[in-house]
Amino acid sequence: MSKRVGLEISLAIAEAVKLADTDMIAAYPITPQTHIVERLAEMVAEGELKAAYINAESEHSAISLCVGSSIAGARTFTATSAQGLALMHEIMYITAALRLPIVMVVVNRAMSGPLSIWGDHSDVMGERDTGWIQLFAQNGQEAFDMTLQAFRIAEDHRVLLPVIVNIDGFTLSHVIEPIEILDQTELNKFMRTFKPKYPLDPRRPLTFGAFAIPEYYMEAKKQVEQAIFSSKAVIEEVWQEFDKLYGRHYTPIESYKTEDAKILLLTLGGIGETAQTAVDEMREQGIKVGLLKLVMYRPFPIQELRDACKAAQTLVICERAMSIGGQGGPIGFEVRSAFYNHRTDLQIHDIILGLGGRDVKVDDFKVLVKHASEKKPKEYELIGVRE
Amino acid sequence: MNQEILDRLRMDDRFPHILCPGCGIGSAMNAMIRAIAESGLTNDDICIISGIGCSSRVPGYIDADTFHTLHGRAIPSATGVKLAHPDKEMIIIAGDGDLLAIGGNHFIHAARRNLDMTVILINNHNYGMTGGQYSPTTPQGKRAKTAPYGCVERAFDACEMGIGSGAVFVARSTTYHTPHLKGLIKQAMKKNGFALVEVISQCPTLYGRLNRMGDAVKMLEYFKENSITVSQVKEPKDAEGKIVIGVLHDIEAPEYYESYRKVCEHAQRR
Ligand SMILES: Cc1ncc(C[n+]2csc(CCOP(=O)(O)OP(=O)(O)O)c2C)c(N)n1
Numbered sequence: 001m002s003k004r005v006g007l008e009i010s011l012a013i014a015e016a017v018k019l020a021d022t023d024m025i026a027a028y029p030i031t032p033q034t035h036i037v038e039r040l041a042e043m044v045a046e047g048e049l050k051a052a053y054i055n056a057e058s059e060h061s062a063i064s065l066c067v068g069s070s071i072a073g074a075r076t077f078t079a080t081s082a083q084g085l086a087l088m089h090e091i092m093y094i095t096a097a098l099r100l101p102i103v104m105v106v107v108n109r110a111m112s113g114p115l116s117i118w119g120d121h122s123d124v125m126g127e128r129d130t131g132w133i134q135l136f137a138q139n140g141q142e143a144f145d146m147t148l149q150a151f152r153i154a155e156d157h158r159v160l161l162p163v164i165v166n167i168d169g170f171t172l173s174h175v176i177e178p179i180e181i182l183d184q185t186e187l188n189k190f191m192r193t194f195k196p197k198y199p200l201d202p203r204r205p206l207t208f209g210a211f212a213i214p215e216y217y218m219e220a221k222k223q224v225e226q227a228i229f230s231s232k233a234v235i236e237e238v239w240q241e242f243d244k245l246y247g248r249h250y251t252p253i254e255s256y257k258t259e260d261a262k263i264l265l266l267t268l269g270g271i272g273e274t275a276q277t278a279v280d281e282m283r284e285q286g287i288k289v290g291l292l293k294l295v296m297y298r299p300f301p302i303q304e305l306r307d308a309c310k311a312a313q314t315l316v317i318c319e320r321a322m323s324i325g326g327q328g329g330p331i332g333f334e335v336r337s338a339f340y341n342h343r344t345d346l347q348i349h350d351i352i353l354g355l356g357g358r359d360v361k362v363d364d365f366k367v368l369v370k371h372a373s374e375k376k377p378k379e380y381e382l383i384g385v386r387e
Numbered sequence: 388m389n390q391e392i393l394d395r396l397r398m399d400d401r402f403p404h405i406l407c408p409g410c411g412i413g414s415a416m417n418a419m420i421r422a423i424a425e426s427g428l429t430n431d432d433i434c435i436i437s438g439i440g441c442s443s444r445v446p447g448y449i450d451a452d453t454f455h456t457l458h459g460r461a462i463p464s465a466t467g468v469k470l471a472h473p474d475k476e477m478i479i480i481a482g483d484g485d486l487l488a489i490g491g492n493h494f495i496h497a498a499r500r501n502l503d504m505t506v507i508l509i510n511n512h513n514y515g516m517t518g519g520q521y522s523p524t525t526p527q528g529k530r531a532k533t534a535p536y537g538c539v540e541r542a543f544d545a546c547e548m549g550i551g552s553g554a555v556f557v558a559r560s561t562t563y564h565t566p567h568l569k570g571l572i573k574q575a576m577k578k579n580g581f582a583l584v585e586v587i588s589q590c591p592t593l594y595g596r597l598n599r600m601g602d603a604v605k606m607l608e609y610f611k612e613n614s615i616t617v618s619q620v621k622e623p624k625d626a627e628g629k630i631v632i633g634v635l636h637d638i639e640a641p642e643y644y645e646s647y648r649k650v651c652e653h654a655q656r657r
Contacts, residue, residue: 031516038520
């Protein structure tokens with residue numbers, strides 16, 4: 001029987017990695033990812049999880065180790081944050097290009113400098129163009145579920161791409177929440193054995209990491225592009241199956257009280273729950289506001305976004321990352337281009353907040369909605385910053 | 388002397404420090420500051436560079452030109468500063484993870500290159516800052532957060548590694564032997580070339596607790612009782628299970644910057 005327990009979210013993720021019967025875990029410690037990998041080290045040592053575990057000498061090595069084990073046909077997991085993810089950057093492209101179904105939890109933390117251990121999404125936005133599938137969890141249950149779903153998605157032969165599950169540093173990773181932990185027999189209905197498509201095998205020699213001359217490079221990239229776009233249908237299929245088995249519903253964009261909403265907020269990750277509280281309170285005052293939570297960031301759900309905004313006049317993007325020297329935040333660019341040539345009457349406000357762990361409160365969303373209903377959007381705005 | 392030491396610190400804006408009660412890093416910092424002062428160097432003559440970690444917080448407490456870089460990247464950053472400011476006395480302070488894991492490649496290559504710098508390695512046998520995971524110096528069998536039943540991997544001997552990589556001066560001391568440590572740091576700074584001073588230090592909060600080594604005092608007593616000086620080692624077995632302290636290696640070899648200058652002068656003379 002599945003049981004609902006109060007558990008630190010990092011430990012619930014470790015539980016999911018164990019339930020998925022992962023074969024290999026390689027990681028280098030970094031705050032706030034540490035509790036996940038420490039718990040896994042314990043599980044492996046105690047025999048709860050039959051896997052290989054290695055504390056690599058850096059993240060560059062950790063992800064390289066993962067590439068190796070995944071090529072050899074092992075179900076592979078890693079986790080990191082901020083500087084660690086940046087140090088993996090070189091191999092991130094390669095992992096996707098080699099079509100390796102590695103699962104990684106990124107415990108989102110602000111990129112240095114200034115040095116900060118607190119949360120925002122600047123780390124993972126750097127991996128935007130690598131070809132990894134990316135999901136954002138907003139609470140512990142989602143973090144647990146998505147870690148399991150990630151293996152199914154990644155290893156599906158129609159996909160074969162690595163997956164990142166994003167969880168906010170501290171505000172999710174270190175928080176204790178009631179989480180339903182699926183038991184193994186329940187879960188076995190959902191999980192599949194990993195059948196690598198092209199494992200290294202001495203009887204059937206293969207070469208990986210081939211060189212592409214200009215006549216081939218673009219075709220190889222196009223294959224990754226096609227794979228990630230067609231992964232969307234697979235992700236939705238996996239989510240439907242998950243829903244049927246366990247009764248928890250996932251969609252690329254989660255809509256909350258959007259039916260008659262003139263103004264919509266858009267969030268990623270944990271601030272979605274804060275925004276939800278704000279929406280409830282504003283609704284009580286008769287303000288027609290709704291909320292969109294972007295769950296699937298890669299592949300970017302363009303059509304779902306357009307559909308979700310159909311009836312709205314104003315969209316307020318609330319993002320925890322910024323493209324310095326660009327036109328605001330990475331989500332802002334992407335959302336605006338989704339509407340370009342489609343709709344010109346949607347007022348899009350790109351709001352950058354909560355950088356480096358700056359608190360994002362219920363009232364902040366109320367102020368944003370008030371401003372958005374009174375003022376024309378600027379290119380973008382950084383809010384809550386002292387002059 | 389004490390006032391002079393305090394004047395070299397950023398007492399008014401950076402204290403109290405972040406280190407745990409009983410941590411050895413403060414003792415190492417104390418020895419370092421005194422070594423600088425006794426060498427007749429002002430704070431303007433020095434530059435202290437670190438990576439990320441508990442040990443790497445030290446430069447921030449010192450009123451001198453300091454640079455807190457990225458995890459593992461103290462040495463390349465220091466190399467850049469030193470090449471731009473060859474007159475500065477370059478000191479690097481690093482943890483075992485910083486210097487030997489993520490920054491291990493920089494360490495061996497800097498030693499090989501032999502640019503004039505002093506590296507103070509604070510070896511507390513684990514990753515302190517991130518909560519006590521095993522590091523490349525965690526002894527085999529000892530516990531850490533990522534090795535709850537003992538570390539499987541063999542540990543690096545940082546000094547052997549420095550010698551093998553080409554360092555011209557290599558020495559070791561502990562946080563129990565602070566006057567001794569101070570003397571070694573003075574010698575290391577004086578040496579023209581890549582010098583390494585390893586400081587065996589206690590982390591009672593993590594490594595010590597996980598391995599039931601007692602409090603800081605107990606750990607310091609262990610250092611006291613288990614250290615032997617280089618001259619006491621008559622044959623290899625004398626050193627078994629001991630912390631060998633003192634100057635382990637001291638040779639002459641051409642310093643990088645000077646050698647480079649000579650090549651340039653030669654090339655320009657032709
Ligand atoms: C690229 C990167 N990976 C991981 C970290 C997290 N991290 C910060 S300090 C540290 C290790 C600290 O151990 P050590 O270098 O031995 O120094 P100590 O804290 O023990 O003095 C780690 C892993 C980081 N800051 N950057």
